[in-house]
Amino acid sequence: MERQIHIEPVTRVEGHGKITVFLDAKGDVRDARFHVTELRGFEQFCVGRTLWEMPGLTARICGICPVSHILASAKACDAILAVQIPPAATLLRRLMNLGQMVQSHALSFFYLSAPDFLLGWDSDPATRNVVGLVAANPQLARKGIRLRAYGQEIIDRLGGRRVHPGWAVPGGVNQPLTAENRAWMLEHLPEALATIHETLGLFKSSFGSVEERSVLAEFPSLYMGLSRPDGAWEHYAGVLRLVDAKGKVVVAAHDPSRYHEIIQEASEAWSYLKFPYYVPKGYPNGMYRVGPLGRVNACSHFATPLAQAELEEFRDGSAARSGRVFDYHTTRLIEILAALEEIGELLADERITSPHVRAEAGINALEGVGVHEAPRGTLIHHYWVDSNGLIEKLNLIVSTGHNNLAMNRAVREIAKSYIKKGKVSEGLLNRIEGGIRAYDPCLSCSVHAVGKMPLVVEVVNAAGELETTLARD
């Protein structure tokens, strides 16, 4: 008889979800699904509002990466104003995006995932969290907290607040960087760099072997991210690049404003999160991954030396790309390093404190696309307006959405190795959640459309009956 297993809610991820595992008559895994269970309707209620409201309003899609939505939105608005923003504004937006990457990656690593590695996958669920980490390793916890705070402080010192700063606007940003704040950022950069070096060292020495890194499933896919024209890792501008599992470049430089030529979306009855896919390969074969693993696998190199050295060590002389879900953590740490290096370069640029940070203009185009890299992957805002600048239609493809097919695949693979002949082995719940957590899905973003997600594993039998619900209590 077939069975179903449920995990609900999925915890230590940012948003709401649950998981169902379907077993066949022999009790082996037939399928597994990761459901996103909320919806908020941004694409609908933004219609009729003015362009000028969009950065501030769409920020509320996600409190973890509000800066991503603010920047993607501001870029889409720049396109509608048909302006080139001042050089200092570009530098400042890049700086804020990197601050966001540091804080968000540090949150994912130290607050959400580190309890699994540092306290143990099978440690007591009551203390396997950030409070438990503070108790077990206060020194490391404090460093992680301070690293995240550095990223948040950059955002605050640029935009006046940490969450939902109303700072990037159509045409640029609304406040320059003061000399005092620039000095603060430079002064605290060495501490942040020291923390990431130490963390990378600790991480590599604890999880050096391929077996250890294979704990969360491994499978090939395409990888996507923005890159510079020469293939270098990029986060704010550039072109869309796709690379396959063997390291072959599938799409070298696609104009991001024509994203719909290579990406389309499908929907399923059991999730509020849509399923984007790479058009030439069709649905669902056109699975690709974004975010740290997607960007790092898609790029040819890093433009900064320390991150490049880490990349060489990570690739280990092979052209093939890692398909290990666990390597989301590895690449996330490498990206923190890359972000901190570029923060240093930006702050060294004299133009960064220029008072000229905003281009003023009216409505000069009726359509605009803004694409950039959020911590969790490529983020697309696409607006259509009338001649008064009122929104007629919008399309948002959020970072976590791109990974939807791949997250489902990871859950299925992990379920297969922990459920055999109807026997569910200990540790399944947390490994599955760990698989999802590695992607660091931002379910708040995902459900901009409708809502959020908790995690439950439900086991459903062949007759479609619910047999067990696995949720901790």
Place this chain on the structure above:
Amino acid sequence: MARVRKVRVATMWFSGCSGCHMSLLDIDETLIDLAGKIDLFNSPLTDLKTFPEEGVDVTLIEGAVGNEEHLALVRTAREKSKILVALGDCAVTGNVSALRNGMDPDRLIEDIYGKAATTNGELPYEAVPHLVGRVRPLSEVVPVDYFLHGCPPPAHLIAKAVFALVEGKTPDLAGPDLKFG
């Protein structure tokens, strides 16, 4: 030495953006002091999925009541908590999460997932909680003890309120701290 009983805290998120929880984490290293004073039970930040049998002292809820699951959960939260705090504008007023009010949920779903919007047009009605017709603030469903304003409430305000509650005092939330947005 008498051991001080730690205050039992839970946190939840409904229809919101996680920003209020981020603001809670934005108390940075103060988190370490707080960790010494509380036991954190069910929360998106822990692996505990449900309220402990005997309940908790304080529950902070971010977000508005947006689907049928939230409706049940907010009632359970009220039952299981001595003090219920609405954390942030979505929980206090509905805020951005309530902007979809006035739109029919079925129409919303058709617009987002129907044939016109996606490749295969599967409408999500299975294994996902149904949307309520009107998004509501917590206090329209259950009595709420404290309201923390802001989108999100600033970290210092959250710290002030939580530390007061942990010490068994009434948080002073009037004056300059009382503002939306």
